[in-house]
Amino acid sequence: MIKFLNVTKEYREGTLALSNINIHIEKGDFAFIVGPSGAGKSTFIKLLLKEIEPTKGKITIHGMDITRLSTRKIPALRRKIGVVFQDFRLLPNKTVYENVAFAMEIIEATPKEIRRQVPTMLAMVGLSGKAKMYPHELSGGEQQRVSIARAIVNNPSVLIADEPTGNLDPDTAWEIMKLLKQINRRGTTIVMATHAKEIVDVMQQRVIAIEGGKIVRDDKKGVYGYED
Numbered sequence: 001m002i003k004f005l006n007v008t009k010e011y012r013e014g015t016l017a018l019s020n021i022n023i024h025i026e027k028g029d030f031a032f033i034v035g036p037s038g039a040g041k042s043t044f045i046k047l048l049l050k051e052i053e054p055t056k057g058k059i060t061i062h063g064m065d066i067t068r069l070s071t072r073k074i075p076a077l078r079r080k081i082g083v084v085f086q087d088f089r090l091l092p093n094k095t096v097y098e099n100v101a102f103a104m105e106i107i108e109a110t111p112k113e114i115r116r117q118v119p120t121m122l123a124m125v126g127l128s129g130k131a132k133m134y135p136h137e138l139s140g141g142e143q144q145r146v147s148i149a150r151a152i153v154n155n156p157s158v159l160i161a162d163e164p165t166g167n168l169d170p171d172t173a174w175e176i177m178k179l180l181k182q183i184n185r186r187g188t189t190i191v192m193a194t195h196a197k198e199i200v201d202v203m204q205q206r207v208i209a210i211e212g213g214k215i216v217r218d219d220k221k222g223v224y225g226y227e228d
């Protein structure tokens with residue numbers, strides 16, 4: 001479902017963030033992307049979201065070459081991909097309900113669809129009782145749940161999570177991981193960049209390690225493999 005074919009990203013002359021990498025992530029995979037700081041993980045994620053373009057190579061999602069996508073088709077691509085960030089990125093002046101609803105308004109869902117789908121998502125992430133609250137009234141873990149609800153409300157086939165537990169204490173981090181695993185079980189492919197050694201070691205999922213812009217490991221049930 002996601003393929004990187006001989007992908008190279010050079011930011012400017014001499015800064016080779018990714019060097020001729022090949023990755024194939026299958027539908028339903030739960031893949032951790034690990035590696036030391038500066039290894040190229042964020043670059044990998046930005047390429048997937050088409051925030052940046054590769055210098056060489058091809059990236060396909062569902063067989064669609066995203067490196068050749070016209071600007072007009074980028075919204076359709078983004079709809080297939082949900083994203084969750086370390087810093088939540090919720091809209092501060094919107095309630096929990098409105099934050100999730102907004103993602104549906106952007107794709108022009110009908111008010112009826114929104115009224116049906118948003119409460120379902122909030123129930124799924126365990127926040128039914130907090131629909132009217134604002135982000136600053138929530139704990140970090142709760143804010144991350146809202147951002148997950150927002151990321152999956154349009155039923156994307158892939159959920160990209162960039163350090164989703166980076167700002168959370170260990171117990172809360174595990175709650176978020178349980179939720180991500182539950183979403184994965186329902187068929188959503190998950191790609192998660194992380195520095196969380198314990199989480200990667202316990203979860204026993206696919207681990208793709210990047211070092212110096214190259215893939216140095218790709219194990220089906222891998223471990224983190226670095227000191228924290």
Ligand SMILES: Nc1ncnc2c1ncn2[C@@H]1O[C@H](COP(=O)(O)OP(=O)(O)OP(=O)(O)O)[C@@H](O)[C@H]1O
Pocket residue numbers: 011012015016017035036037038039040041042043044
């Ligand atoms: N916009 C940019 N312009 C120039 N060089 C960049 C840019 N973004 C990243 N780089 C360089 O590309 C390399 C890979 O960076 P990247 O952010 O992908 O690493 P990372 O693995 O995500 O690191 P971290 O774990 O610290 O977030 C680094 O050498 C970095 O300095």
